[in-house]
Amino acid sequence: MSEYIPSYFIDTSLSEHRWICRLCSDKIKKQQLPSRALLNKLEVCQIPSELKKLNNLEKHLIALRLPFMKILNLTSGKVSSRLAQKGTKGPLHCVPSDVQDT
Incomplete structure (x- = not known):
């Protein structure tokens, strides 16, 4: 070192x-x-082109962990909720997923 x-x-x-x-x-x-x-080896690697083409449902189907959390808008009502900065509140649970069956 x-x-x-x-x-x-x-x-x-x-x-x-x-x-x-x-x-x-x-x-x-x-x-x-x-x-x-x-x-x-903690650098961010390139995302393969096959994974870039996946929609949200497909990404969830192959995910090794499924996070469950409450997501809140951190900005006031002046900004569209779609564009607002997000944050989490409360507990966060990551449930393992068996991708062999999907």
């Missing part, structure tokens, strides 16, 4: 600022790899 951290800082120019979140900074100070690091 220690060989990756210096290379991150050496690559920067004097005019470039790089920020590290508190969670990652604490882990780096302890000489540990942060759990959200790219080295843990």
